Amino acid sequence: MRQGLRAGDSEVRCDQNGRPVAACLDALEQHFSARSATASAASLAGQRMTSEDRLRFEQLAGGDWVVRIPLDIDRVWAELSHQLEADFAVEGRRELLEQNPQQHDFLVNYMTVSERGRGFLQIALSPDVRQMPQEIRLVLEADGSGRTTLRAVNESERRFEAEDARELLERVAGLLR
Structure with a gap:
């Protein structure tokens, strides 16, 4: 047990x-869930990062957006x-399809901002008249010294603009705040 990501919370780990040790974590989560609907061994939500530990958005030289997170990759x-x-x-809007703890990534189905913003004329002139989410891989990379970078990688055949990546990363980063 140690100080959580944010003040006022604790982080519980089961390591051998x-x-x-997944069975230990599952047992702890069941225990906390049974005691209170709001308690969770896994959740760190609602914590506040200190001002020096804020998430930072950065646009790289090639135009790609990333989020710099001042915490180690496993946390x-x-x-x-x-x-x-x-x-x-939320089916058809944002869905977690798979997660890979070894690779530190997640595959999501996400309705991008450019897709949501297509107007009637754009839809009518497009070979695909439906608004559709696309598969995006959220990748975590260790930056060393206990820091992590989050990036969004297009896994579909559809266009994925820098604006789409920024909006998705903002949504995901908001879950960590």
Whole structure:
């Protein structure tokens, strides 16, 4: 047990020889859930980061957007996994399709801002008249010294503009605040 990501919360880990023990975490989560509908062994939501530990959005030289997170990759992955399971559950708009703890990534189906903003004329002139979400991979990368970078990678055949990536990353980063 140690101080959580934000003041006032604790982080509970179950490790054996440096590896997480899933059965222990599941048992703790069941215990906390049974005691209170709001308690969760996995959730760190509602915590406040200190001003020096804010998430930072950065546009790279090629135009891609990333989020710099001042926390180690395993803590970010665990929290993001919990938050995406809860928030990315709206069919046709935002859905968590898969998560890979070894690769530290998530595959989501997401209705991008450019797709939501297509007007009648754009839809009528398009070969695909439906608004459709697209598959985006959210990738966490360790930056060293306990920092993590989050990026959005297009996994579909559809266009994925810098504006789409920024909007998705803002939504996901909001889950960590």
